[in-house]
Amino acid sequence: MKTDGSPPDDLDAFVAENLDRYADTRGVLPERLDEFGERYRSQGHLTREQLYEIAYESSTRSAYHVEKNPEARCREVTRNARAVDGDFSAIHLVTGLAGFKAATASCVIAALDGDRHAVVDTRVWASLERLGYLDGRKESFDAADYVAMIEPIRAIADETDYRPVDVGYALFAHDAHVREGTLH
Numbered sequence: 001m002k003t004d005g006s007p008p009d010d011l012d013a014f015v016a017e018n019l020d021r022y023a024d025t026r027g028v029l030p031e032r033l034d035e036f037g038e039r040y041r042s043q044g045h046l047t048r049e050q051l052y053e054i055a056y057e058s059s060t061r062s063a064y065h066v067e068k069n070p071e072a073r074c075r076e077v078t079r080n081a082r083a084v085d086g087d088f089s090a091i092h093l094v095t096g097l098a099g100f101k102a103a104t105a106s107c108v109i110a111a112l113d114g115d116r117h118a119v120v121d122t123r124v125w126a127s128l129e130r131l132g133y134l135d136g137r138k139e140s141f142d143a144a145d146y147v148a149m150i151e152p153i154r155a156i157a158d159e160t161d162y163r164p165v166d167v168g169y170a171l172f173a174h175d176a177h178v179r180e181g182t183l184h
Helices: 011-022 030-043 048-058 063-068 071-083 087-094 102-112 122-130 143-159 164-178
Strands: none
Touching (some): 011 143, 011 164, 030 048, 030 164, 048 063, 048 102, 071 102, 087 143, 102 164, 122 143
């Protein structure tokens, strides 16, 4: 692995190697995200209980905030998030629900469409920064930061045989593997 802040020469190998490591992390389980996505696509929306489950998978400490949302609002927002064009708008819409900051909201839209979206967080940002795709460290994110992350994630996906959701998992695992010290 190069340490000069540039992407690896073999992105396919980089993604494959780090996807193999993902099972050893505390990240959202891809199988669970797939289950949420299947329900989301078949129902056309997510319920408050389903949103709570996604939030719990992503951030157990703050999941209880989801229960503050009225059931009808959960269904409305997730129905609208399916129909909206634009990454910023989709994330921003979901972050309007209690319990959903951009990182947790990314789970919702990645569940809906892993061919276009990825689960992002501090670890994903750090890997993208380490590989020269982004500048500076971040510990909290908004919709604009999601857009900043998803663009290079899609670029990596376009250069490899992986979907953006898988690239996101690989970037998460890469940071978990190389980071020295604590996350925050």
